[in-house]
Amino acid sequence: xxRRPRVLFLCTHNxxxxxxxxxxxxxxxxxxxxxxxxxxxxxxVHPLAVRALWDMDIDITxxxxxHVDEFAGQPFDVVVTLCDSARELCPVFPGDPExxxxxxxxxxxxxxxxxxxxxxFKRTARELATRLRPFLSLVExxxxxxxx
Numbered sequence: 001x002x003r004r005p006r007v008l009f010l011c012t013h014n015x016x017x018x019x020x021x022x023x024x025x026x027x028x029x030x031x032x033x034x035x036x037x038x039x040x041x042x043x044x045v046h047p048l049a050v051r052a053l054w055d056m057d058i059d060i061t062x063x064x065x066x067h068v069d070e071f072a073g074q075p076f077d078v079v080v081t082l083c084d085s086a087r088e089l090c091p092v093f094p095g096d097p098e099x100x101x102x103x104x105x106x107x108x109x110x111x112x113x114x115x116x117x118x119x120x121f122k123r124t125a126r127e128l129a130t131r132l133r134p135f136l137s138l139v140e141x142x143x144x145x146x147x148x
Contacts, residue, residue, distance in 0.1 A: 005077045005139045006034040010086040014039030014065040015046040016108045017082040020125050023053050023060035028136050038068040040089050052121035
């Protein structure tokens with residue numbers, strides 16, 4: 001039996017960017033990657049993140065905001081920070097995982113009508129998907145498969 005690569009996405013509130021990245025990568029990988037997300041100050045999954053991914057036929061309604069401490073001591077192959085504050089606060093994980101930083105603006109900070117705010121979430125989701133497609137192939141190839 002082989003081990004699936006483990007990826008953790010981090011952003012401050014684990015409400016939008018990291019939640020969407022988790023859902024998109026889980027969908028793209030079709031279960032070949034063990035995907036998680038967390039934050040330093042979990043604030044609940046943002047409803048517009050759910051709606052933005054729903055429009056991409058990705059359901060993240062079962063996901064929940066998690067504190068990064070829930071993953072303390074767990075090994076990951078890759079840890080991706082999605083905001084500058086998460087990069088600064090990123091804890092050390094065992095096994096020396098690859099660390100990647102993608103700085104995405106917080107769609108939850110956009111002010112405007114409901115539609116304008118939703119468009120910001122959709123834009124972030126599309127940009128994440130664009131980065132995650134090639135990322136997936138790198139993760140699948142780059143992890144040494146070992147017995148579970």
